[in-house]
Amino acid sequence: HRVCSQIWGAGPDPPHPSAAFLGGPGEGPSCGAGLGWASEGVGASGKNQRVCHAAARLEMGSLWEEFNRLGTEMIVTKAGRWVRERGQGVLRAGGTSFPPPSPRRRMFPTFQVKLSGLDPLADYVLLMDFIPLDDKRYRYAFHSSSWLAAGRADPAAPGRVHFHPDSPAKGAQWMRQIVSFDKLKLTNNLLDDNGHIILNSMHRYQPRFHIVFVDPRRDSERFAHQNFKSFSFPETQFMAVTAYQNHRITQLKIASNPFAKGFRDCDPEP
DSSP: OHHHHHHHTTOSSOOOGGGTTOOSOOSSSOOOSOSSSOOSSSOOTTSOHHHHTOEEEETTHHHHHHHHHHOOEEEOBOTTOOOOOTTTSSBOTTSOBOOOOOSSEEOSSOOEEEEESOOTTSEEEEEEEEEESSSEEEEEETTTTEEEEEEEOOOOOOOOOEEOTTOSEEHHHHHHSOEEOTTOEEEOOTTOOSOOEEOOTTEEEEEEEEEEEOOOSTTGGGGGGGSEEEEEOGGGOEEEESSOOOHHHHHHHHHHOGGGHHHHHHSOOO
16 A cells, blocks of 8 residues: 555546656656656656666567557456357367366466666566556447447446565566566456456456655655656557457467467367
8 A cells, every 4th residue: 555655646546647757856856768668758857766767668569569450358257257258268169168267367468578777776566557548338340350339438447456476676676587467367356355457348458567666765655756657558458358359369369378278289180
C-alpha cells in the first residue's frame, strides 16, 4: 500500500498513460529525455533523478508485432470454468479430450522488458496494471474476421496492480537480466480473492509497466508524482476473451508458445 501511495498519491485510480510524466519539481535538477532506449513520453522533466533516465525495451517485440497485426487476444476465465477454445479447448476435432484450462490464465506472449538507466544502488519496485483502451464492448464477426463495437463497455472491473515478485530490488539487479512478468495471471472473476488481474471479456486493454523508486525519506508520499516512470507499448494491446475468436491467433499461439508443444504434436499429418 505504501508503494501504491508513492506511485499515485491518495487518488483511487492510476493516471492515464499520457499523465505518466506530469508532476512538480523533481529532486535535484530536472531531467531531460530518457537516455538509451526510447521511453514513453517526450521527456521526464520534474522526475526524481533515480527514475528520469530509466528506459525499458520490450522483449520479443517482433512476436508482439505479429500478434498485434492479427489483433491479439488473451484468455480470461472464471475459477472452475471449463472453456472450449478453438483448436485447443476441452474437445478437439476427432473427439480427442484435453484437461480443462487453468482457471486463471497467464499471458502469452509473456510481458518481458530489458531495463537501463536505473541507479544501481537504489531500490526499485516494478509492477504492471491494465487500462481499458476505450468505453466499448466488442463482438467478433466471423464472416469478416474482424472485431466490431457492440455497445457500451461493462462497468469497470476492480482496478488491480501486479507487483513483480522480486520487488523491491536494487537497480543493478533489475538491469542485469531480462525482467519477466511470467507469474501474472488474468481472470474475469469479479470475486477473485487471489490478487489476479480482473478484466472484462470482449473489452480492449493496454498493459502498462511502472518503475517505482523506493524513496527512503519519511515524507516520501509528498514526492509520489516524482518517484515513478511508466511505459506503454502499443503493440501489447489486446482483446480479453473467454475463447479465442480469430483462428489465426490460435494457430500463432500454438506455433510460438513453447508450452503448446502437446497441441503441435497432436496435429494430424498433412
